[in-house]
Structures are given as structure tokens and as C-alpha cells.
Amino acid sequence: MVKFSEQLEMQLVPEWRGAYCQYNFLKKDLKKIRLNQRIGMPIDPASVAPASPFNFHKCPHKSLRYHSNLIQVHCRKSDMGDELVYETELFGQIAHSDYDRRFFASLDSQLNKVNEFYRNKEEEFVQYEMLLEKQIFALTGVKKLLKQNLAKQILREAQQYNSGYLDKNDELIDSIAKATLAATSVTGVPWRRRTMDSWELAFGSNAGLIPSEVAAGTLLTRASMYGSQIRWSIPQSASMAMISAISEMLWEDVFCQSKRLMTDYIGQEDIAFSQKKVQSATDMLRVAFIDFYRGLGMLKSFSSLNMAAFAKILQKYEKVTGLFIAQSYMHHVDCAYINSSEKISQLMGKVEVTFAEHFTSGNQQQAMAALRPIHQTAPHSLTYLLGFFTGCSLMLILAFGCILQLDGDYRKMKYLTYLQTIFPTFSLVTLVLIHMYMYGWNLYMWKRVRINYTFIFEFSPGSELHCEEVLLVCTALTTVLIGAMVMHLSIHSMLFHAQASAYVDLIPVAVMLVFLVLLFNPLNLWYRSSRFFFLRVWQHVICAPFYKVGLADFFLADQLTSQVSTLRNLEFVLCYYGGGHFLTMNSNACANSVCFKNWTFVVALLPYWWRFWQCMRRWADESDTVHLANAGKYLSAAAALALRIVYNLNPGVAWLTIFFIVSSIATVYQVYWDVVVDWGLLHPNSQNPWLRDQLLLDHKSIYFASMVLNLLLRLSWLQSIPHLRIGGVDGYVTDFLFASLEILRRGQWNFYRLENEHLNNVGHYRAIKIVPLPFEDASSVN
Secondary structure, eight states: OHHHHHHHHHHHGGGGGGGOOOOHHHHHHHHHHHTTTTTTOOOOOOTTTSOOOOHHHHHHHHHHHHHGGGGEEEEOTTSSSSSSEEEEEGGGGGGGGGHHHHHHHHHHHHHHHHHHHHHHHHHHHHHHHHHHHHHHHHHHHHHHIIIIHEEEEEEEHHGOOOOOOHHHHHHHHHHHHHHHHHHHHHOSSSSOOHHHHHHHHGGGGGGGGHHHHHHHEEEEEEEETTEEEEEEETTTOOOOOHHHHHHHHHHHOOOOOOOOSSSOOOOOGSSSSSSSHHHHHHHHHHHHHHHHHHHHHHHHHHHHHHHHHHHOOOOOOOHHHHOOOOHHHHHHHHHHHHHHOOOHHHHHHHHHHHHHHHTTTTTTHHHHHHHHHHOOOOHHHHHHHHHHHHHHHHHHHHHHHHHHHHHHHHHSSSSSHHHHHHHHHHHHHHHHHHHHHHHHHHHHHHHHHOOOOHHHOOOOOTTTOOHHHHHHHHHHHHHHHHHHHHHHIIIIIIIIITTGGGGGGGGHHHHHHHHHHHHHEEEEOOSSSHHHHHHHHHHHHTTTTOOOOOHHHHHHHHHHHHHHHHHHHHHHHHHHHHGGGGGTOOOOHHHTTTTHHHHHHHHHHHHHHHHHHHHHHHHHHHHHHHHHHHHHHHHHHHHHHHHHHHHSSSHHHHHHHHHHHHHHHHHHHHHHHIIIISOOOTTTSSSSEEEEEEEESSSSHHHHHHHHHHHHHHGGGGGTTOOOSSTOHHHHHHHHHHOOOHHHHHHHHHHHHHHHHHHHHHTTTOOOOOOOSSOOOOOOOO
């Protein structure tokens, strides 16, 4: 049987952890009561009934009469507002016990805390529901006007389009401005934020009469378009949000159409209110309603879990003391706002009806499936396949090692050629797989310590990958990779050594193509939603700074800064195979190419370039100078990497000195940022000295060990100075090992980075993502 404390821990919202009833804290108070229970204290038999719980069940009314006079719960208004707070007054023998007084003081404090949190969150949800109601009303109005007032007229009159459109476009703009200003009764609309002179220019001295005329009936305006007249009918019931939505979409379409000056025919795509824009607004509102409903469910669960916590802790108090006062106290808990308010249930019912009406064509079953996605557990077949591919991978690795050891001639004659030509391709794929394994480990650890990575990365509910699924993909791809390595080595060294063709060296390229096909496969196979999410984030990274930067965007860009070796191997593969050098096995053709050397700088510095512009975009959006400092960190890292490449190409004391100084500065910069900013550690005055106030891992030593390990791995660039070789291992293998260590360091960084982000969300009680809404609330425009 699962203990209630464990059940509470599994079901609570991690970001609201501090707002829940601190059940374990109250249990500690009960433990103190048990240890110090009535030592030397005489018990008044008139006020205390027999301690056996069987007596309570046999005569509950008698026990309640005996014990209800031991406590009295007072309800009064708080000093800070109209909220009600609860205070318990003790009588009899327990009034003289410091431990009992401390327990009930803590109990009252927890009740007041959860009550206040619930009330505040409920008010936030009520306000947001009103905003969503305006949005859905605006969307409905836009769809209605699309269908009734515009579509047929514009389609019919588009045939009469003539070359005089450009001259009459000013009249159209002026007509829309007049209609919008009059309908909204505000002096400004999106894009054309004019002064009162514009209002007087449009309506003259009677501008003040326009709003009352609009309120009295229907506004009809005429606009000159396509050489004829179009009538815009805005009903009296039109809301401010609807008018704002219509005007915003009109302005955008008018100026988009004004660019099409020389067209002879206007197709359906040129209609002012395009169906694509309406569908986009519908999709945005659909996501907003789903997240809003999820938040309502979380708050409802918050109420039920806290009610259960109070009931459980009072039952334990009865068991420890033999005083049956739970029913008396729970009577006030039941009447508390967290349990008596019905607003959340009403809002959930309202959202279900609205969602079914506007997004599923009245299909209640589809609506509930979208609002309450079922989280399916991993099937047994997944566990079986995971074990199967793991076993296959291990056996193939053993086979590869045996073939390599048995064929001594191959190791002596072609070992260096293999490392220079084939090894970069296989190592490229291997480094990607190591990173995927680290991500699977990250998912396992985040789940174990209750980090809500689904919310942080903004994954769609129910579509996120779990660690078992990621590891299944990794082991399956590892089987393909090691199998190709065994096949390639067997053909070259044992089976068909004399007849081996140069095209056999295309086997590594075939493995890369398999990876790419699986990634870009449009079919709904192999977790398509996750793959497409990854590709969208990739697009945002590559196109920085033209996209607003989210956490998933800069998180992926940070991963790429640890894959510089992979990108350089990719450059070599494109040169070696794309230039046809594999036919002659001329590995020096690329290394001696001036163009290849120049592109090395571009390819290696790309991740830092993308990350730099992401920081600049965040600074432009948020006006926070910390992003400028972060951009400086990536500039210093890029400078250190560029100098490292220069030193490798032109060894010399001068370049070595510059490289060492710049790399040392960049390393100090990066280590400080990793530990202090990204991980939130090294706070000397925190509750956990030199760490932070809240920690998710039990052992503090793990954090200190991770900081030391991060520093050592950040210093891996030192091996490039003496061109270090470990135990006589070739430099290609050494570079691969250090590149793997950098990926392991990044995996460690990932865990602490998301831990810090999660704790920041917990500190601000952020458990629901803010979804952008399609229409501006015109009532809020000054």
C-alpha cells in the first residue's frame, strides 16, 4: 500500500510544491508530540474519552461531545484584506502543551496558505476566461462577417478589377480608418495610431457624435475598391475585440494587396479576409483553451489533494493522542474557500461546451479527448525491443573488436588510412548517438526528481518522449551503426579483400542517409510529432535572430556548441565523398585544400554565431543586459576556437601564446556562467552554503563534484597544445575521445540547467505556459 506522503508527492504539481499543505512537516510535529506525550501530565478523565478508536466508532456522538470542547476554530478577516483566516484556540490539558499548540498553529498556517493560493489562482483563471471569451466572440464575429458581408461581393467584383486600383487605394484606406475609429470609439487602432487631428480629419467637428450613433444601430460604410462600391456591415452586437480583429486583418491585407500592382486577375487568395488567417487564429485559440483547461484541472487537483492531506494528518493526530477532534476541525476545513468554491468546476464545464462548439463541431467525445489526453504507459513490447537492440549492439561491438584484432595485416597496412577516411564518418554518427544517449539519461533523471521538462520545453501534452522511447531509438540506431562497421571491416579485411571495390566505402554514407531519412520521414512513424518539433527548433536556431527565442531554441543551440567536432567531420565527409576523393582514397586532398581550410572556420564557429544572435534577439525583446553578457561569453568562446584552429594550422610560439591567453579568459568566463548563472550555484549565504536554497538531489556532495568535473572538462582544450596522445593512441581517436567527454559534460550541464529553470518556475508558481492570443483586446487600448 502506497503511503499518502508518497501519493501526494507523485500527484502534486511540481511548480506549486511550496503552496501545498506541508504534510511531512506536520508529521514531524506529531512525532514530537508522540515522543513528549503527556510526560508527568495528569489527564482529566472528564475531558478525555478512552483512547481506543473502537470506542469512538461505537459511540461517536459521545466522543465528539467529550472532545469537541478541546478546540475552537475562529474565522476572522485578515489584516491585509477581506480574506478569511483561521485560528484555533485550545482548551483543557492540550492548551498547556507547547507541542500541541505548535501543531495547531502550523495546521492553521497551512490552511490559510492553501486557501489564499487557491483564491488567487482562481481569480487569475476567472480573468483569463473572460479574455478567452472575448477572443472566441471576436473569432465568431470575424467568421460570420467573412461569410455574410465580404466573400460573395469581393469574389463577384474582383472580375471588374482595373488598373485604377492604385489611385483608389487611398480612398479605401481612408474609408476603413473611418469605419474602424467610429466602431471602436477609440482614437487609435493598430498601425495607424493617430492624434485627435486624425479623428477630426475623418469626421470633422461631429467626431464626438460617432460613438453614440454606432451604439444606436448598425454602421454602414462604403469603400471604393476594384472600381466599385463595397458595403461593410458591422452589427450593433459587435464587441470591441471583434472590431479590433477585423480592422487589424483589413489593414494587413490592404497593404499586402497594394504591392500587387500589375496583376490582371485577382484570385480567391486575394480576398481581404483569407481563410488561412482565420484558421491560424482558430488554431491559436484551440491551444489556448487546451492549456487553460489543463490549468483548471491542476487547480482542482490542488484542492482535492490538500483536503485529503488535512484529513490524513488529523487522523494521525487522533491516533497519536487519542483525542477525537478531527471532525470538529474538518468541519471548518470543509467550509473553507478552497473546498466550498464551485467556480473552477463551472469554468471547466463552460470550457468543455465552448471547445466542443467551436473546435470539434459539437462532438463532445472529440472535445474531451483533446482536453483530457490519455497518457499511455510504455507497452511491454517497448521493453522487449529495448533489451533486444541492446543485446544486438553489445554482440556487434564484440564482433567488431574480434575482427580488428584477428586481422593483423589490416591493422598494420590500412589502419592509418581507415582513421583518415572512414573513421570521421562513423565517428560523426557515433557522437550524435552519444548525445542522444545523454538526452535519454537526462529524461530519466528529470523524471526521477520531478522536473517538469514537458512544461519547460513546451511539448504538446501526451506527445513528449520518455526515456525508454529515446533509448529504444538510440539502441536501434546503434545496432545499425555497429552492424555497418562490422560489414565494412569484414569486406575490407577478411572476406573479399582482393575484390573489394572503392564503392564499399560508401557504407558509412549509407548509415548517415538512414539517419536522415528517419529524421525527415513525413510518414506518421517513429515519433513524427517529436521529430517535426525538433526540425522546427532547428529552423529557429539556423534563422536566428529572425525568430523569437524560446527555451527549446537556445537549449538546442547550446547542444550544438558541444558538437563542433561533429560539424568538422561533416565538412570532411562532404568534401571527401562529394569531391569523389573516396575513389582514390586520397584523404590529403581535402586537408591540403585552401577552400576546405577556410570553410573549417565557418563550420566550426556556426553554433557560436547562432547562439550569439539568439542572445542579441533576447536582449532586444526583453531589454535585459544579462543577455549582452551572455553574448560576450559566446564571442570569447568563438575567438578561442578560431585561434585554436589557426594554431593547429600554423604552429608557433606567437599563435600559441595568443591562443592560451584567449582560451584561459574564455574558460573562466564559461565556468563562471555555467555554475553561477545557468546552474544557480555558488551562493555563500544560501540555506545550503555555496549551493542554493533549494536542491532536488539528496546529497550535496554531488553538486560540488559536478562543479569540479565541469571545470576539468572545460579545460580539455589544453590537450591540443602538445597534441596529446593517450597510450600511443592516434590523434584521430584522441580527438574523438575528448569530443565524447565534451558531450558528457553537456549532458551534466543539461540536468542542472533544467533543475535551475524548474526551481525558478516553482518560486513563481509557473505551471501553465502563456499562449499568445490572435486578437488584441481593443478595450485595453488607450
